[in-house]
Amino acid sequence: DQQVKQNSPSLSVQEGRISILNCDYTNSMFDYFLWYKKYPAEGPTFLISISSIKDKNEDGRFTVFLNKSAKHLSLHIVPSQPGDSAVYFCAASKATDMRFGAGTRLTVKP
């Protein structure tokens, strides 16, 4: 029972363009949402998060949008850089219960 879904296993964009990674969840009890980035041979690292009481959070080139009615969140990266190439995991949490999506592999081409 996957409560957090990332339906696109991969995404390829040109350097300088926008990357949009999507995530859907099923449990309306989740109150915090996070994005992690994972490079090969490394553990995931925290990227950006958003509380369920907000609909947008921005940090430099990264913006996360939350649509609670649709149970959908997205991560926008503008402009995309080759160093952003990694696997991105969406996560949703309630207290210690954190659920991860399957990940989306982003490739940014120079």
Place this chain on the structure above:
Amino acid sequence: DVKVTQSSRYLVKRTGEKVFLECVQDMDHENMFWYRQDPGLGLRLIYFSYDVKMKEKGDIPEGYSVSREKKERFSLILESASTNQTSMYLCASSPGLWSSYEQYFGPGTRLTVT
């Protein structure tokens, strides 16, 4: 900087062997977690611990046990390794129980059971 270290990056074990995966964090975090990562399934929680000697089952605890004798160390034990336990194992820690606390991950141990 928070540092989470795992004892091995790569491990090859035979079916039926007892396997120990060690994880150490240096930031005095209360919570520690063990996940396994498999293609198409993301990260699935095996066990977590919110205090020394305390443990809670995650989504897939079968075939695993854990030990937390010291705050900084959390061990995952495969009592009798099987081929379906071939996976990437990730340890993580976090400072508290609130949803907003991000988790800090170690580099992972890729375990192959033959």
